[in-house]
Amino acid sequence: MARHKKIQAPEEDEPGLDISSLIDVCFLLLIYFLVTTQIIKKEQELSTALPSTTPSETPPDLAPMLILLEANGNISIKNETGVIELLESDSDARKLPNLSARLDLHKSAADMSSSKALVQIKVDGDAVSQRVTDVLNSLAGAKITEITFTDLLDPEAN
Amino acid sequence: MASDRLRAVNKDDGESAEMDMSPMIDMVFLLLLFFLVVSNPKTIKIDPNLTPSVAENAQAAKSKNGKIVVNVRDNGDFVKEDTKSLMADGAALREYLKAEKERVESKGNEPVLHIRSDKEVEFKYVQRVIKAGATVGLKQVAYAAFNKE
Numbered sequence: 001m002a003r004h005k006k007i008q009a010p011e012e013d014e015p016g017l018d019i020s021s022l023i024d025v026c027f028l029l030l031i032y033f034l035v036t037t038q039i040i041k042k043e044q045e046l047s048t049a050l051p052s053t054t055p056s057e058t059p060p061d062l063a064p065m066l067i068l069l070e071a072n073g074n075i076s077i078k079n080e081t082g083v084i085e086l087l088e089s090d091s092d093a094r095k096l097p098n099l100s101a102r103l104d105l106h107k108s109a110a111d112m113s114s115s116k117a118l119v120q121i122k123v124d125g126d127a128v129s130q131r132v133t134d135v136l137n138s139l140a141g142a143k144i145t146e147i148t149f150t151d152l153l154d155p156e157a158n
Numbered sequence: 159m160a161s162d163r164l165r166a167v168n169k170d171d172g173e174s175a176e177m178d179m180s181p182m183i184d185m186v187f188l189l190l191l192f193f194l195v196v197s198n199p200k201t202i203k204i205d206p207n208l209t210p211s212v213a214e215n216a217q218a219a220k221s222k223n224g225k226i227v228v229n230v231r232d233n234g235d236f237v238k239e240d241t242k243s244l245m246a247d248g249a250a251l252r253e254y255l256k257a258e259k260e261r262v263e264s265k266g267n268e269p270v271l272h273i274r275s276d277k278e279v280e281f282k283y284v285q286r287v288i289k290a291g292a293t294v295g296l297k298q299v300a301y302a303a304f305n306k307e
Contacts, residue, residue, distance in 0.1 A: 044216035125282030133211035
């Protein structure tokens with residue numbers, strides 16, 4: 001019986017890398033960054049063209065809409081008959097439904113006449129930036145990009 | 159005879175073939191270090207001293223190249239993109255915009271005036287930046303805004 005017993009070859013020692021400590025460190029780092037990371041709100045932008053790039057050599061087919069923004073946040077437009085019409089008076093409201101509706105109409109009229117929808121904005125210098133952004137936001141919503149600020153010739157604004 | 163030789167060549171000698179991964183890992187780390195060193199991601203520095211307005215129709219910038227950033231704080235201070243350098247007056251602002259415009263154009267990018275104004279600042283200060291930009295010939299202007307409160 002003993003003669004038939006197979007002699008087993010000694011097992012080869014295979015060098016192995018112990019990666020458990022590496023994983024420990026990785027998890028520690030992951031937890032550290034999860035705890036300490038502050039998520040910053042991503043900034044976006046509203047793009048417009050500067051007044052100097054809006055040529056006025058030929059009169060446009062459709063008269064530009066004039067938007068008036070007062071220091072107290074009131075937003076008015078000058079309609080086709082030249083009458084100033086107050087549209088928005090709640091300066092805390094970020095959405096401007098009345099202005100947006102008028103801008104949509106203006107944009108539709110421009111599209112129907114195959115011309116560009118032009119808008120001029122006259123802003124009181126004391127109006128806060130957020131209120132101007134509200135107007136620009138409505139313009140972006142109506143997909144109007146041809147925007148001109150009419151107050152850039154203010155002698156104090158230099 | 160030939161089949162015997164072939165069998166002998168193909169005979170499994172018991173050693174399993176294992177791929178040594180260490181050179182590949184070395185290369186991966188080298189590439190990682192290389193790209194970490196040479197990459198120059200263009201990001202706009204955020205001035206923590208101001209809070210931009212909110213506009214839900216604001217969109218992500220198509221490209222960050224060519225941006226000339228002016229921060230307008232709530233007290234009306236004009237600050238460069240580095241968030242430290244104040245521009246004392248309109249002349250300094252124009253000088254900065256002109257130099258930046260030339261720098262951007264020399265790289266073949268279209269300059270865009272990127273205004274980061276505090277939501278509470280009076281718009282007359284923003285108007286000054288717009289006017290200074292128009293004076294030096296900047297064609298496009300972008301207003302920084304958050305999508306939501």
